[in-house]
Amino acid sequence: MNRLLIFFGCVILIISCSKCKDPECTDSTNPDCPNYVKVVEDPCAGLLEANANFIIEEKLTSFGDPIWIETDTILKNKVVQFRSTYLGADEYKWYIGSQVYNTPNVSLLFESQWSGNDIPITLVVKKIPNIDCFPNDDGYDSITKSFYVSYSPTSPLPMDEDRTVQHAGLSGTYRLSNEFFPDSIDVLLGFCDNELGVQIILENLDGIGSMCQCDIENGSSLTLHRWAYREMKFGFSNGTSDAISTSFCKSLQGVIRRPMNGEAEFEIESNMWPYVNGPITTIWYKYKGRKLN
DSSP states (O other): OHHHHHHHHHHHHHHHHHTSOOTTOOOTTOTTSTTOOOOOOOTTTTOOOOOOOEEEEEEOOSSSSOOEEEOSEEOTTEEEEEEESOOOOSEEEEEETTEEEOSSEEEEEEOGGGTTEEEEEEEEEEOOOOTTTOTTOOSEEEEEEEEEEOOOOBOOOTTOSOOBOBOTTTOEEEEEEOTTOSSOEEEEEEEEEOSSSEEEEEESTTSSOOEEOOOTTTOOSSEEEEEOSSEEEEEOTTOOSSOOBSSTGGGEEEEEEOOTTSOEEEEEEEEEOSSTTSOOEEEEEEEEEEEOO
């Protein structure tokens, strides 16, 4: 009988000890640890006070899905989007000239009559304030920003001998570098008009003096697809998506950017044949740098 009592006593002791918290446990997220702290979710997590900040963007594309480029300056005759970064408002009011708009985003065309002007844009947002999370929030915020409508692009008249197209945002000389060049190179970017469309001039893209010039009579090897003040895309003169040629200039397609941070970016692809329908050699010219003038 005594042995039976001793046996049951040991079993009870073992069961009791198995429920004890490990004195070595120090994980504050483990309920079995002596230092466990219950985490209470923050009811204000992810919530924001009323904020009227917005982004000004120029439309790069003229067809298909829109591509918007953040900017503080636009080309004339371009569509501009004003996009609120705050999506939790109960009311939006944009004050643009004499017009008032009540949507989170607004897109408008600014024609050449606005060239040379800074255009002020004001956004006012309102929402029911959450005083539990933000005791000082009154549910109201406003901000005013402006952007400049440039005179660019300026194109020559039909009788002009000089066919240069001026683009204040992109035309000029760039000092660029990448991992393959021990020293920086200077690349010239320009534009001309042969009355069939805007053509592109590129000099020294490969770092060894290549010259992609405008051919006024026959058309350039580089034809512009679309542009904004701070970005352009170009490709093969026949408009195909893949430029392949035995000529260096005709083999190029890509994008050139000069974003608001001041850093210029060139991402240009060359697809060359040694002969028509021969093996294709692909070379990427990826540079970063700055615009000198």
